[in-house]
Amino acid sequence: MxxxxxxxxxxxxxxxxxxxxxxxxxxxxxxxxxxxxxxxxxxxxxxxxxxxxxxxxxxxxxxxxxxxxxxxxxxxxxxxxxxxxxxxxxxxxxxxxxxxxxxxxxxxxxxxxxxxxxxxxxxxxxxxxxxxxxxxxxxxxxxxxxxxxxxxxxxxxxxxxxxxxxxxxxxxxxxxxxxxxxxxxxxxxxxxxLQKTVSPQVFLLQKDPSSPVTCHATGFYPSGVTISWMKNGQEHHEDVDLGELLPNEDGTFQRTSTIRVTPDEWKKNEFICVVEHQGKTVTEKKIRAKNAPDDSSSQRSSFWQWLWNFKSQ
The missing domain is CATH 3.30.500.10 (MHC class I-like antigen recognition-like)
Incomplete structure (x- = not known):
């Protein structure tokens, strides 16, 4: 497992x-x-x-x-x-x-x-x-x-x-x-x-045992978040794809990190998804990975005169 x-x-x-x-x-x-x-x-x-x-x-x-x-x-x-x-x-x-x-x-x-x-x-x-x-x-x-x-x-x-x-x-x-x-x-x-701090919800998602595993952090504010992986207590960077930071309709943000490993490697090792937001560690969070999150819920005018065209003359 x-x-x-x-x-x-x-x-x-x-x-x-x-x-x-x-x-x-x-x-x-x-x-x-x-x-x-x-x-x-x-x-x-x-x-x-x-x-x-x-x-x-x-x-x-x-x-x-x-x-x-x-x-x-x-x-x-x-x-x-x-x-x-x-x-x-x-x-x-x-x-x-x-x-x-x-x-x-x-x-x-x-x-x-x-x-x-x-x-x-x-x-x-x-x-x-x-x-x-x-x-x-x-x-x-x-x-x-x-x-x-x-x-x-x-x-x-x-x-x-x-x-x-x-x-x-x-x-x-x-x-x-x-x-x-x-x-x-x-x-x-x-x-x-803008002063609010909203903690992320984290979901581990996988379509089937041979599919990549996605660590999905959503609903957080402000936007600064780090998602990383550890393998047997060590930082793991191989076969990891970090997704773009995306906005949710409610003003919060979401981001994903996907890792690709074989089912056999999963069985033999312990992989940890680490989500960092605003610097404090909390480890008593229950894993919720059954369903994907619902993303849908979740004098300046003076500059215009410098939007010049590219002409050289």
Missing amino acids: MRVVVIVLLGVHLAYAGTHSLKYFYTGASGDIDFPEFTAVGLVDDGQFMYFDSNIKKAVPKTEWIRQNEGADYWDRETQVLIGSRQVFKDNIQIAKERFNQSKGAHTVQIMYGCEWDDQTGETDGFCQYGYDGEDFLSLDLKEMRWITPVPQGVPTVHKWNNDRADLEGRKHYFSTVCIEWLKKYLEYGKSS
């Missing part, structure tokens, strides 16, 4: 203590696609609080705390900013297609930007990265105050943007000051919900 033990590490620290982040993800797409041409998502501490796409043409709140604290003027500004960003992304896709010598097919340009703040040390950081068709295209090195690219097709844009020192200084100010101010404001808005 397969011997599997679950150790759940729970925590007592508030989510509000530590490093916090404000992130935005913009995605522009072209070609024969069945989803919006442009989408934008905003997240605080990895939890979504706003959404926009080119079909609905409207920025909308996704949490009660932002809905209660920002009125119509805020959402009108966000909407206008994102409507303008859509055209920039359309232009950038066309420019990138020309540089990569592409004329057909579906293509995407993405940007992730935002900032982080450590409320213990006061340290801050910012980031801005562009991608094309899922690969790195451009990134901003704030320490060196310059743009860099891993591909030759990004060089003309890097030269253009690095020659504009006023723009670089403006971006530095945005990421070190403006973005941090908005992050702190959002954290204050959502203090009651």
Whole structure:
């Protein structure tokens, strides 16, 4: 019989203590696609609080705390900013297609930007990265105050943007000051919900004795969780696949780790799934592995002016 033990590490620290982040993800797409041409998502501490796409043409709140604290003027500004960003992304896709010598097919340009703040040390950081068709295209090195690219097709844009020192200084100010101010404001808005700590539920799932075993942690908040495996008391990393962190509809998160071993190996060894959340160890948790969890239950606008196109002239 397969011997599997679950150790759940729970925590007592508030989510509000530590490093916090404000992130935005913009995605522009072209070609024969069945989803919006442009989408934008905003997240605080990895939890979504706003959404926009080119079909609905409207920025909308996704949490009660932002809905209660920002009125119509805020959402009108966000909407206008994102409507303008859509055209920039359309232009950038066309420019990138020309540089990569592409004329057909579906293509995407993405940007992730935002900032982080450590409320213990006061340290801050910012980031801005562009991608094309899922690969790195451009990134901003704030320490060196310059743009860099891993591909030759990004060089003309890097030269253009690095020659504009006023723009670089403006971006530095945005990421070190403006973005941090908005992050702190959002954290204050959502203090009651963002401070919560919700422990994960852990499920061990296996379709049949020859299938991989999945350790599924779900329903936890904040998002920081570690899932690992031990074999006979030793850390075990072989044939282990860690899944992506995914949001649940109730604002909590889920993540899985799958291990592949033969039934005979299971019988001869003791495997342990270790789930760590917020740093404290609790070992008296009953294993529940009969059924899969029900996942369904469970001045920023100033940045828009820097969503330049990729042209070198």
